[in-house]
Amino acid sequence: MRIGIVGAGLxxxxxxxxxxxxxxxxxxIVFEAESRPGGKLYTQEVQGFRFEAGGNGFLTNxxxxxxxxxxxxxxxxxxxxxxxxxxxxxxxxxxxxxxxSPPLFAKSKLLTLPQKLRMLGxxxxxxxxxDADESLREFGDRRLGPAFTSVFLDAMSAGIYGSTPDRxxxxxxxxxxxxxxxxxxxxxxxxxxxxKKEAGPGGVLTSTKAGISTMIRHLASAIxxxxxxxxxxHAVERVGPGFRVHGAKGATEVERLAICSTSDAASRMLADVxxxxxxxxxxxxxxxxxVVGFGYRSLEEPLDGxxxxxxxxxxxxxxxxxxxxxxxxxxxxxxxxxxxxxxGGQRNPELVDQDEAGLIRTARLxxxxxxxxxxxxxxxxxxxxxxxxxxYAPGHIANVDAMFARLETVxxxxxxxxxxxxxxxxxxxxxxxxxxxxxxxxxxATP
Numbered sequence: 001m002r003i004g005i006v007g008a009g010l011x012x013x014x015x016x017x018x019x020x021x022x023x024x025x026x027x028x029i030v031f032e033a034e035s036r037p038g039g040k041l042y043t044q045e046v047q048g049f050r051f052e053a054g055g056n057g058f059l060t061n062x063x064x065x066x067x068x069x070x071x072x073x074x075x076x077x078x079x080x081x082x083x084x085x086x087x088x089x090x091x092x093x094x095x096x097x098x099x100x101s102p103p104l105f106a107k108s109k110l111l112t113l114p115q116k117l118r119m120l121g122x123x124x125x126x127x128x129x130x131d132a133d134e135s136l137r138e139f140g141d142r143r144l145g146p147a148f149t150s151v152f153l154d155a156m157s158a159g160i161y162g163s164t165p166d167r168x169x170x171x172x173x174x175x176x177x178x179x180x181x182x183x184x185x186x187x188x189x190x191x192x193x194x195x196k197k198e199a200g201p202g203g204v205l206t207s208t209k210a211g212i213s214t215m216i217r218h219l220a221s222a223i224x225x226x227x228x229x230x231x232x233x234h235a236v237e238r239v240g241p242g243f244r245v246h247g248a249k250g251a252t253e254v255e256r257l258a259i260c261s262t263s264d265a266a267s268r269m270l271a272d273v274x275x276x277x278x279x280x281x282x283x284x285x286x287x288x289x290x291v292v293g294f295g296y297r298s299l300e301e302p303l304d305g306x307x308x309x310x311x312x313x314x315x316x317x318x319x320x321x322x323x324x325x326x327x328x329x330x331x332x333x334x335x336x337x338x339x340x341x342x343x344g345g346q347r348n349p350e351l352v353d354q355d356e357a358g359l360i361r362t363a364r365l366x367x368x369x370x371x372x373x374x375x376x377x378x379x380x381x382x383x384x385x386x387x388x389x390x391x392y393a394p395g396h397i398a399n400v401d402a403m404f405a406r407l408e409t410v411x412x413x414x415x416x417x418x419x420x421x422x423x424x425x426x427x428x429x430x431x432x433x434x435x436x437x438x439x440x441x442x443x444x445a446t447p
Contacts, residue, residue, distance in 0.1 A: 001026040001443060004245050004254035005225075006233045006269070008032035009039025010425055011417045012260035013216070014068055014432025016223045021071070022440035028225035029254060031247055033232035037220040040388070041425075043211025044381055048333040049295035050211045051340060051381040055425060056327065057081065057212065061203025064429035069208075069215060072222040077214055081205040084326040087305030090155050091370045092314050110151050118145035127185045133394050136173065137165035143187060155309035158319040161423070162287035162345030162389045164312060172392035172400075207328055233261075236269045242412060256412045256439055260432075262286070262387055263419035273413070277406045280399055284419050288352040289388030290343040292363035293324070295379030299337045301371070307339070308370055312347055318366030319345050340381075341366055346391065356382045390419040414439065 001023060005012050008030050016028055036042065040054035058065040060080075069078060088098040090110060099105035111119065122143050134142075136157060140149030153165045161168055171178050180190025208214040220227075228247065235246040236257065243257045259266045267281035303323040310316040319342040325332035332338040341363035344352035351362055359382050368374045400420050407413055416435045418428055 001256075002242075002254045003028055003439065004243065004252065004257045005030045005260060006245070006257070007039065007260035007262075007265075007417065008034075008037040008220070008227075008229075009260060009417070010041055010216075010428040011432050012039075012258070013037060013219050013223065014429045015258050015260060015416055015435050016225055016432075017068065017072060017219060018433045018436030019439060020224055022436055023443060028223070029228060029245075029252060030223075030225045031228045031231050031233050031245065033230070035230050037227075037229075038213065038216035040385060041212050041216055043213035044383070045211075046293075046295065046381050047379050049293070049336070049338050049379050049381070050331045051291075051293035051295075051324070051338070051383075052212055052331075053291060053383040054385070055212065056322070056324070057205045057207035058425035058429075059203035060206050062424075062426040062430075064426040064433070066206070068219070068429040068433070072219050074208070074215065074218045074222075077208040077218060079207050079209045079328060079330070081207070081327050082329060084304060084323075085205060085306040089305060089308040090151065091308050091310045091316065092151060095308060095370060111147055115145060115147035119148045121145075122186055122188055125186060127181050133169050133171050133397065135166050135394050136168040136170045139170040139177070140165060143181070150313060151311055154311045154313075155320075158312075158342075158345060158347065159309045161391060162289050162319060162342070163391055164346055167346055167391060167393055169392050169394045169396045172396040205327065210330060233265075233269055235271075236273055238273055238410070256414070256442070258414040258416055258435060258439070260416045262417060263390070264387065266415060266417075270413075274406055274410060277403055277410075280403050280406075281415075283399060284396075285391045285393065286387035286419075287345045287389045287391050288349050289319075289345060289385045290352045290354075290359050291340055291381075291383045291385070292343060292359050293338060293340045293379075293381035294363070294367070294377035295332060295336060295338045295381075296375070297333070297336045297378045299375070301337075301373055303337055303339065310366075310370060316366050316369055317348065317351060317362045318343055318370070319347065321367060321370065336378075338379075339367070344388075352384055352386065359384070390423055392423075412442070 003026050005016050042053050044051050060066055090096050096110050099108040125143050137149055140153045149165055157163050157165050180187050184190035184193050231247040231249050233245055233247050237244045242255045245252045263281045263284040267278045271278045303326045307322040309320040322340045325338045343362055416431055
């Protein structure tokens with residue numbers, strides 16, 4: 001059993017880990033263009049500060065990442081976020097505390113009284129019965145009102161997808177809210193029903209000690225495989241029942257192949273295997289994101305909370321600012337504080353094209369405007385992702401379903417990354433485990 005995996009991000013690592021669990025005798029070959037595993041998940045240490053280049057953790061309200069870490073015997077590495085992280089803020093024309101309860105929402109100035117009443121009128125909005133796709137903006141305007149969409153859903157789109165509500169498919173990006181309407185007739189009715197059924201605390205943002213790279217390194221060390229770091233794959237061809245993988249160091253033949261790269265890279269690799277599949281893969285867009293981290297050895301501002309998100313109408317040069325040292329205190333040395341600004345996305349993609357000095361200036365401006373913090377940092381970190389976060393545009397589900405239908409005509413070939421069915425770390429862990437189960441079953445079904 002010789003199985004190739006292209007891409008050692010979390011999707012590829014989860015697939016490889018569970019493949020070795022389900023098929024201990026399998027010979028795994030993992031191709032990774034970078035010199036390290038993890039993809040966009042890695043921690044950079046700069047003079048004692050730890051900055052995440054991408055995501056900083058996962059929520060425990062879904063079991064998948066937690067299960068992966070536990071299965072890899074890494075429980076002692078886990079680090080739950082600080083209680084300070086429960087406070088979140090939205091910047092419109094000024095900074096507002098995100099209301100966490102109905103009484104706080106009633107007092108919030110984020111919406112006017114008529115806008116709040118329109119939102120509460122969601123109880124009276126009839127449920128949509130057809131299965132047509134709609135944007136998050138269309139969904140939000142219909143059920144909760146345009147003001148709610150332009151404040152809360154707009155900020156949420158920026159924070160999760162680096163996008164805007166009109167460019168996101170609600171079915172693909174937020175399937176839970178669609179299910180609440182379909183199953184309970186409305187969002188509020190659905191949330192009340194779920195709260196009664198699932199009494200107990202919600203999920204806690206969790207990472208690993210010393211940064212997310214700790215989890216990645218531990219997971220990779222638990223996988224017995226032939227690691228091909230620094231070897232990008234540029235083409236794949238069908239060879240009998242298997243595949244020939246063309247990498248920077250030559251060709252390698254495998255029986256099964258899981259491509260866990262970005263969708264554009266997968267498109268280039270598969271151009272000669274299935275032109276229509278490659279064409280569809282190329283249509284998935286990504287939001288460009290620049291991450292700018294600042295470290296302060298002494299700072300009077302408390303940074304009391306998770307951070308802030310901005311709205312499109314605020315016309316700020318940052319999508320949001322994460323107060324990292326308040327979320328996970330070990331991200332900064334004792335007595336120091338750190339934060340990260342997110343720039344670009346589909347609101348202002350051109351900002352990502354700036355050089356490092358320009359990105360630092362832009363982050364400084366966004367932090368001054370939203371937080372009133374006007375001070376030179378002691379330490380800086382900059383990472384630009386031209387293809388940062390997959391964008392689940394309206395029509396995404398139909399496109400992905402068509403891709404996976406075509407995959408059925410190429411036995412032994414699999415796709416798995418956050419470009420298809422879930423962008424969060426929990427999604428990557430779950431999809432990797434489920435793919436490993438599917439590949440294992442394919443061997444069991446072989447005479």
